Amino acid sequence: MFIILVYDVNQKRVAKVLKKCRQYLHWVQNSVLEGEISEANLKKLKMELERIIRKDEDSVIFYNLRTTKYSSREIIGLEKGGQENII
């Protein structure tokens, strides 16, 4: 399945959350990551994030696009994210 993940977490935990997410997904830009991921790994990622975040302060959204990637992605302004994993 294809996932777009957006996190909004306390500054103290940003580095940890980003590091964890990058083990599974490609970093697009600041708080956004995306990529193909298996159902098993998605479950794992969620469990691991739940251990890192504080549920009363932080928030992570998973958009599940199932089998299909989005049709297009357009950025206006700065490209802040990493391109290291983009094929």
Place this chain on the structure above:
Amino acid sequence: MFIILVYDVNQKRVAKVLKKCRQYLHWVQNSVLEGEISEANLKKLKMELERIIRKDEDSVIFYNLRTTKYSSREIIGLEKGGQENII
């Protein structure tokens, strides 16, 4: 088409950007909005945002899912966003 919009802009311009985006999309959570939008309105929104943001500091991503909505959206942690427009 269905759009997921994620913005990352300087604090000074957040209120303006959010206000503008909410004229066209539903607010999901902090810097994330989503919704059905016509091609014409999407063009308008982009043009209007380009007038508000500073391209050397700010960044807005548009994920275009074309005709289909995502399969599921899951939030772990806090639901920070507005639910006012969710049907």
